[in-house]
Amino acid sequence: MKRRFFTRAMLDRLKGIFTRNVGLKIIALVFALLLWAYVLVALNPVRSKSIDGVPITLEGYTDLLSRNLILVDSDLGLANVEVNATITNHSDLDESRVNCRASLGTISAAGSYRLPLSATVQSNLGTVASVTPTHVTVEVDNLIVKTVPVTLVFRGALPEGYEVVSESVTSSITIEGAARYISPAVRAEAIVDLTDRTSNVEEAVDVTFYDKNDNELTVVTRSQNTPNVTVRLTLSAYKRVTVQQAVSLADDTYFTLSSEVTPGTVILYGPSETLAAIDTVSTETLVLPAEEDILSRQLSLVLPEGVSLRRGQSSLVTVSVTVTEKTGERTLDIPLTYQRMKRDLTLADGAPTFVTVVASGPERQLDQLTVDQFTAQVDLSTYGAGEWELVPVFQWSGSGRLPDLTVGLREERITVTLNSTAEPEATIAPTP
Numbered sequence: 001m002k003r004r005f006f007t008r009a010m011l012d013r014l015k016g017i018f019t020r021n022v023g024l025k026i027i028a029l030v031f032a033l034l035l036w037a038y039v040l041v042a043l044n045p046v047r048s049k050s051i052d053g054v055p056i057t058l059e060g061y062t063d064l065l066s067r068n069l070i071l072v073d074s075d076l077g078l079a080n081v082e083v084n085a086t087i088t089n090h091s092d093l094d095e096s097r098v099n100c101r102a103s104l105g106t107i108s109a110a111g112s113y114r115l116p117l118s119a120t121v122q123s124n125l126g127t128v129a130s131v132t133p134t135h136v137t138v139e140v141d142n143l144i145v146k147t148v149p150v151t152l153v154f155r156g157a158l159p160e161g162y163e164v165v166s167e168s169v170t171s172s173i174t175i176e177g178a179a180r181y182i183s184p185a186v187r188a189e190a191i192v193d194l195t196d197r198t199s200n201v202e203e204a205v206d207v208t209f210y211d212k213n214d215n216e217l218t219v220v221t222r223s224q225n226t227p228n229v230t231v232r233l234t235l236s237a238y239k240r241v242t243v244q245q246a247v248s249l250a251d252d253t254y255f256t257l258s259s260e261v262t263p264g265t266v267i268l269y270g271p272s273e274t275l276a277a278i279d280t281v282s283t284e285t286l287v288l289p290a291e292e293d294i295l296s297r298q299l300s301l302v303l304p305e306g307v308s309l310r311r312g313q314s315s316l317v318t319v320s321v322t323v324t325e326k327t328g329e330r331t332l333d334i335p336l337t338y339q340r341m342k343r344d345l346t347l348a349d350g351a352p353t354f355v356t357v358v359a360s361g362p363e364r365q366l367d368q369l370t371v372d373q374f375t376a377q378v379d380l381s382t383y384g385a386g387e388w389e390l391v392p393v394f395q396w397s398g399s400g401r402l403p404d405l406t407v408g409l410r411e412e413r414i415t416v417t418l419n420s421t422a423e424p425e426a427t428i429a430p431t432p
Contacts, residue, residue: 051082051095058074058104065143081100081119100131147172155194158195161272173229181218184212237269246283247259260319266281266309267309281303283319335354344422352416355394361404374396390414
């Protein structure tokens with residue numbers, strides 16, 4: 001019994017030394033590392049490593065272009081390369097350390113070609129065991145150059161009150177690429193969206209190509225970039241305003257002026273805040289003598305500061321002027337005289353003592369009329385006692401000097417009562 005107990009105790013003691021002794025564990029770890037380093041440095045075995053995602057490149061592309069040929073699709077995908085390398089180099093191996101390529105040197109005409117792939121490892125880190133895929137298919141087309149006309153196309157609308165004042169775009173664009181993409185193109189459009197634009201535009205705009213049937217084309221150029229042209233647009237706020245003529249008469253006492261302006265409105269361009277305060281634009285000042293009748297003049301517009309007319313819009317307007325003499329009407333109360341009344345008659349109370357002369361015509365002649373130029377009278381020689389309707393007769397001494405006036409009496413007839421002044425005869429009574 002004692003012998004068996006001793007043996008078990010010894011075993012437990014030895015186990016404790018190996019499981020609880022930290023120092024011994026460290027010594028064991030160091031020994032293991034030294035042994036592994038020896039294996040790597042002294043033996044360094046070769047092992048295979050698979051590297052995925054290696055880009056496939058092409059050799060001889062410049063020579064291909066010199067033969068007026070071009071690769072249609074340059075995206076050849078990725079390859080998987082199996083590399084044999086020592087264990088110590090495995091950590092340095094990735095897709096950036098491997099070159100996988102195909103050669104275009106044997107291609108001399110357009111067509112489809114199946115090219116073998118080859119791979120190398122940089123810095124002697126290993127040797128290539130295999131490449132997957134083993135071949136790559138490429139499409140080669142003729143390289144051509146073509147000039148295509150370009151037109152500027154607007155989409156969308158500018159904000160209200162804004163307009164494209166001037167535009168500039170290259171009239172044509174030269175493109176170079178595979179014949180299958182370039183040959184069908186017959187025209188191109190540079191499309192500019194005007195929505196919400198209020199300032200000048202100067203930008204590179206991608207060009208859209210179309211074939212002869214107006215079908216949109218996908219054009220791949222030699223540079224692989226989308227062709228573009230520079231578009232320059234001058235934008236401005238605008239406002240249509242009324243033209244006012246600044247024509248007047250030197251003396252407008254007896255004359256009036258009427259005019260018509262052609263065009264009656266013009267469009268002004270300038271900052272929106274400046275235009276907001278402008279509703280009219282005037283012509284230069286023209287003062288006319290009253291003797292003018294009908295005339296036409298070209299006058300320059302006087303533009304407010306900060307605005308301008310559209311390019312090509314004339315700064316001259318035509319003003320047609322008509323000068324008209326003022327006309328009117330005047331009335332004059334003329335004393336009325338009664339002539340050749342019989343001795344035994346008298347005028348009853350209320351008989352008219354004045355008549356009214358009405359004159360119409362040019363005001364400058366009307367202003368020359370005076371009461372003393374007229375006389376008005378009634379001849380009573382043939383009338384006895386009673387109430388009579390009589391026609392006054394007037395005379396105007398100024399008719400020769402004022403020929404444009406029309407003169408007449410307002411009263412065509414007047415009513416006059418004549419009373420007898422004779423003694424009434426005695427009445428004799430009849431004899432009974």
